[in-house]
Amino acid sequence: xxxxxIDEQRHYGRPTRFTGPGEAKDPxxxxxxxxxxxxxxxxxxxxxxxxxxxxxxxxxxxxxVEQILGWxxxxxxxxxxxQKTQYYLLMLEGDKVFKTKDLxxxxxxxxxxxxxxxxxxxxxxxxxxSVTVLGLKNDREHRVQxxxxxxxxxxxxxxxHPCISTSTVCFSTADLLEKxxxxxxxxxxxxxxxxxxxxxx
Numbered sequence: 001x002x003x004x005x006i007d008e009q010r011h012y013g014r015p016t017r018f019t020g021p022g023e024a025k026d027p028x029x030x031x032x033x034x035x036x037x038x039x040x041x042x043x044x045x046x047x048x049x050x051x052x053x054x055x056x057x058x059x060x061x062x063x064x065v066e067q068i069l070g071w072x073x074x075x076x077x078x079x080x081x082x083q084k085t086q087y088y089l090l091m092l093e094g095d096k097v098f099k100t101k102d103l104x105x106x107x108x109x110x111x112x113x114x115x116x117x118x119x120x121x122x123x124x125x126x127x128x129x130s131v132t133v134l135g136l137k138n139d140r141e142h143r144v145q146x147x148x149x150x151x152x153x154x155x156x157x158x159x160x161h162p163c164i165s166t167s168t169v170c171f172s173t174a175d176l177l178e179k180x181x182x183x184x185x186x187x188x189x190x191x192x193x194x195x196x197x198x199x200x201x
Contacts, residue, residue, distance in 0.1 A: 071170050
């Protein structure tokens with residue numbers, strides 16, 4: 001945790017573009033897919049806040065991001081069936097324990113499991129740890145079904161990575177449902193996962 005970096009400032013909109021002398025230059029070398037995420041949000045007139053940080057792989061680190069962001073981080077999981085013919089992107093509360101049998105039952109799909117890193121890269125163009133609803137912009141063949149847990153679907157805001165695990169953005173759920181998803185031609189399935197459980201099964 002001592003090595004975890006976080007920008008203590010909550011930013012509004014995309015990183016500063018350096019266009020000439022006297023302007024602040026973005027200190028972070030952004031990958032093209034991250035910048036494409038901001039381009040997408042901007043093109044749809046979606047207002048968002050942003051926090052930059054190092055990879056948050058602990059609960060403590062996530063809580064620090066949440067404190068500055070002002071909203072809980074949404075957990076995003078990339079799943080598939082046993083035959084790897086159906087893929088799902090699940091959005092649920094960050095502190096909710098996930099059990100595959102609960103989701104399998106509600107979707108009517110048997111033997112769900114976590115999809116591999118190769119499938120994640122091939123289908124959504126993402127690396128492990130950076131799974132996000134914004135990755136659906138890369139799912140041009142519509143191989144992925146978005147699934148939203150009820151509290152996320154009914155929440156005021158959603159937070160997610162801009163296709164990289166070193167930044168987190170937050171925008172309204174209304175903009176997600178009414179602007180972003182229609183633009184990406186993806187409609188969510190809403191489930192109501194139980195709040196109690198132990199480990200992933």
